[in-house]
Amino acid sequence: MGDALNTFLREQLEHRRDRLESALNQFGRAGQLAQLLQEVDSALERMDQGTYGLCEACHEPVEADRLMADPLIRFCISHLTTEQQRALEQDLELASRTQASLLPKPHVVQDGWELCYHYAPLGPVSGDYVDVLTAGADGGNLFFLLGDVVGKGVAASMLMAHIHATIRTLISLHRRVDELVEQANRLFCESTLAAYFATLVCGRASHNGEVELSNAGHCPPLVVRGGQVERTEPTGLPIGLFSNSQYSARRVSLGKGETLFLFTDGLTEARSHSGEEYGESRLTDLLAARHGLSPQALAAACLEDVNAFLAGAPRADDLTIMVLRRQD
Numbered sequence: 009m010g011d012a013l014n015t016f017l018r019e020q021l022e023h024r025r026d027r028l029e030s031a032l033n034q035f036g037r038a039g040q041l042a043q044l045l046q047e048v049d050s051a052l053e054r055m056d057q058g059t060y061g062l063c064e065a066c067h068e069p070v071e072a073d074r075l076m077a078d079p080l081i082r083f084c085i086s087h088l089t090t091e092q093q094r095a096l097e098q099d100l101e102l103a104s105r106t107q108a109s110l111l112p113k114p115h116v117v118q119d120g121w122e123l124c125y126h127y128a129p130l131g132p133v134s135g136d137y138v139d140v141l142t143a144g145a146d147g148g149n150l151f152f153l154l155g156d157v158v159g160k161g162v163a164a165s166m167l168m169a170h171i172h173a174t175i176r177t178l179i180s181l182h183r184r185v186d187e188l189v190e191q192a193n194r195l196f197c198e199s200t201l202a203a204y205f206a207t208l209v210c211g212r213a214s215h216n217g218e219v220e221l222s223n224a225g226h227c228p229p230l231v232v233r234g235g236q237v238e239r240t241e242p243t244g245l246p247i248g249l250f251s252n253s254q255y256s257a258r259r260v261s262l263g264k265g266e267t268l269f270l271f272t273d274g275l276t277e278a279r280s281h282s283g284e285e286y287g288e289s290r291l292t293d294l295l296a297a298r299h300g301l302s303p304q305a306l307a308a309a310c311l312e313d314v315n316a317f318l319a320g321a322p323r324a325d326d327l328t329i330m331v332l333r334r335q336d
């Protein structure tokens with residue numbers, strides 16, 4: 009298990025221990041509280057012995073995202089009782105519906121821009137983050153966001169929901185994307201789950217074709233002008249690493265019919281049966297060849313191309329693409 013995760017879990021356990029102790033002092037040694045305290049102590053003991061985080065049935069590591077959600081669990085998914093497995097499935101089903109309800113409209117037309125995205129979680133929930141917002145009464149404020157929380161599964165999806173709520177709160181306070189990302193980073197660093205980090209692109213499109221991008225360590229968005237494709241490099245580190253990180257913004261100007269293509273690494277790092285990556289150059293070739301397409305058609309062409317490349321090989325990560333086109 010990683011050191012950062014271990015430190016994080018130990019802090020969580022010690023914090024719980026303190027809270028339980030003070031509750032016990034207040035309410036007396038009530039049965040359930042005393043038993044919880046025993047479980048926490050036993051987890052701390054296992055941590056000292058080096059057996060913490062290993063399944064008690066098969067001695068293989070318990071899934072890290074499940075430990076983050078509940079540091080007291082002692083069995084891997086394969087060794088849960090049927091009843092526990094059913095409860096877990098119900099939780100995931102609920103988490104999946106909650107996450108789906110956070111997604112923006114799949115197709116937006118505003119101020120001379122057309123935007124669509126495709127969101128494909130690997131499992132029931134995703135660590136990818138996508139949002140589209142319009143702020144301000146004066147128009148010209150189409151904000152679009154795409155991010156990727158490190159890791160997959162439930163813990164990543166919880167952090168994704170956290171970022172979603174943070175950005176929704178901050179967006180009314182900021183007009184500049186770099187300030188928005190800078191403050192989101194500070195808040196993310198202060199959150200209790202900050203043993204993890206995320207990459208994030210925040211963009212704002214104006215009606216005159218200007219796009220402002222602040223990119224916290226995310227895969228470079230691609231600008232498609234006719235048959236030419238240009239990368240726009242990151243402007244800062246991923247969020248959640250250092251609370252005092254500084255972010256800048258980059259401006260790109262899009263002419264009519266030109267496109268900005270954003271994606272998560274689940275696209276370019278998809279691997280065929282032989283282990284070959286789909287890669288950015290395949291993507292660039294496709295975008296150059298199909299530059300005239302509408303956002304929806306371009307997204308569909310891209311998915312078709314990556315699926316043809318995979319030829320049935322299973323995906324290993326969440327995958328999201330977003331296409332923003334300046335209308336003709």
Ligand SMILES: [Zn+2]
Nearest residue numbers: 063066084087
């Ligand atoms: Zn097991």
